[in-house]
Amino acid sequence: MEITAGGRFEVRITPTDVGRRVSVRRLNPDREGTERFTDTVGVLASWNEGVLLITARDGRIARIAESDLVAGKVVPPAPARRRGPAAGFRELAQVGARAWQPVESEPLGEWTLRAAGGFTRRANSVLPLGEPGTPLDDALARVTSWYAERGLPAYLQAATGAEGTQEVLCAELTARGWVREVSAGVRIGALAPVGDQAADVGHQVRLSRDYDRAWARRYQRVASLGPHVRQVLTAGPSVWFATVAGADADGPAAAIGRCVVDGRWAGFMAVETDPQARRRGLATAVMATLARQALAEGASAAWLQVEEDNEGALALYERMGFSLHHSYHHYRGPR
Structure with a gap:
């Protein structure tokens, strides 16, 4: 945290830092009413009407009142993982999409709408790899109607925890009533x-x-x-x-x-x-x-996806040398 020469905390972030990785400290009273410091690190997804939304690497979103801030600063991107082959998020997302292909798909800007009769969320969710080419609310309306035409709930798959992922999009979805239902880790290793x-x-x-x-x-x-x-x-x-x-x-x-x-x-x-x-x-x-x-x-390289609560599989893959590259989350649209 930032401390001035006088020994006081200082907030050194502003709404212009939306989209950057930050570290903030806030006062958080416990059950006994004692005020304690709580630290949060993640991407500053939004700063509106006195409320900050910060998305952590695991997809969890913290809502922090501006009035509770006691310190804050922009921090460098998360250090690159040393284990496993070098890989970018976009490359892995595209490889994963080719490995689990839908029955039908339709582009929406740099988003891809995918459907396969409801068989798995992966094959029946939007894959966003850039901008939808239209305002977000219009894009989500199109997504909702596209899946409704097929008798399916609207799902969008968003990722966190790697350069080029979508922490801001996760916060935008949450703010619009989309609910995160399932999270999984994409793990990579040498083959x-x-x-x-x-x-x-x-x-x-x-x-x-x-x-x-x-x-x-x-x-x-x-x-x-x-x-x-x-x-x-x-x-x-x-x-x-x-x-x-x-x-x-x-x-x-x-x-x-x-x-x-x-x-x-x-x-x-x-x-x-x-x-x-x-x-x-x-x-x-x-x-x-x-x-x-x-x-x-x-x-020469291997990847797999495993849900966060599958302890047996996680132990097996850890022994084989797989390490977490990023996480992805399926958000379901408002009913």
Whole structure:
């Protein structure tokens, strides 16, 4: 915080600093009425009518009354992560979009409206990679009507925590009544260490260009894999499905996974294991086998998306060398 030569705190930010990363300190009374200092670091998303909105790297938004500020300053951007391959947000967002393609899409400036019959928020949400080419309220009205025409709720996917992401947009959506429902982390790492994982689990991992009935029965996203679901799952630059057979030949697979190879990137999705067969290395075997296939096609870097509360998956991916690059959040429009 900024302290003057006289030892007093000083507020050195103004509304002209909207869009910049700031650190502020405010007085925040506790339950006993004692006033304590609270520090907040994030992007100053707005400063209107005496209220500041600051978006943190994890997408949480702090509302701070200007009258409560005791200190504040502009701070440098968050330091670049040292682990994993170098990657920009826009590159990863585009690679991720190609790996999980909608059934239909429509551009709105630098936004893309996507729909796939309601199968997953990713395929049924707006991907904003710039400006919509129209005032925000008009753009959101168009988004709402576009999804309503398809009998779908309006979702917008916004990211935080990396250069070029959309902390200001997150605050604008919140101010307009859009509700953040789900957050996930995009994690990246080198591909070779994933392929080097021990994969001898006593079961063969079978690779194919399409999924079969056993794979589909293990997949938990939907109860019925209709035509639009198949179109999403099989679309992509180079798609592979991995299956470990279950004990019952006619039942669901013991473990499954999906990988999309796209240039230097290999994206891992739908890695799932029979709850009764966990802690046997099946997920590791699936990912290692898919990684070796991706390495053979010339990929060198890996990415995946995992929800913030999936502790088991987070521990697995941490051991494999994945680290957080940025977070994305799905905002649902007002009902």
